[in-house]
Amino acid sequence: MDYPELKLGEVKSLKISQKRIWPKEKIAFTFNNVEYFLRGEGDIIEKGETMEDGSENPVPWHKVENYKLFISTKDTPEKLLLKEDSFNDTFVELIFVGDIDRDGKLDFVFSANRHYEEERVILFLSSKAKENLVKKVSEIVRTFDC
Numbered sequence: 001m002d003y004p005e006l007k008l009g010e011v012k013s014l015k016i017s018q019k020r021i022w023p024k025e026k027i028a029f030t031f032n033n034v035e036y037f038l039r040g041e042g043d044i045i046e047k048g049e050t051m052e053d054g055s056e057n058p059v060p061w062h063k064v065e066n067y068k069l070f071i072s073t074k075d076t077p078e079k080l081l082l083k084e085d086s087f088n089d090t091f092v093e094l095i096f097v098g099d100i101d102r103d104g105k106l107d108f109v110f111s112a113n114r115h116y117e118e119e120r121v122i123l124f125l126s127s128k129a130k131e132n133l134v135k136k137v138s139e140i141v142r143t144f145d146c
Contacts, residue, residue: 005101019059022060022091023042031106036106038070040069044064046062049061067082069081072133079131079133082112084114086114092111094109096109097109101127117144117145119140
């Protein structure tokens with residue numbers, strides 16, 4: 001990530017029990033007495049098989065289009081965080097939740113690959129947000145197609 005304001009050192013983070021937020025799903029995180037919500041919306045075009053992701057239980061896999069991910073708290077209205085029209089054998093995954101910028105509010109890192117031959121990571125920081133809870137401050141993409 002090309003973001004020079006980040007500092008080395010220990011960062012408070014939360015355990016992620018669910019990496020993917022499928023359409024019609026909502027997950028919550030509590031940090032410093034604030035409950036944050038992430039809610040998925042979109043079209044499940046094809047319900048897939050379950051897959052292994054390293055956890056104890058197999059997880060569902062679906063083909064999704066018109067995906068939107070929203071963020072809110074009990075005191076703030078929902079705001080659009082991420083939008084993708086389609087995926088090619090991939091899906092958005094939450095890979096970090098914690099206080100990267102050390103401002104006492106949650107920050108998020110997502111893997112948001114749009115294609116199976118792409119790696120795309122997006123960093124959202126709370127300290128840079130004006131109207132939303134977090135703001136996208138960095139995105140890195142690497143393709144490795146044939």
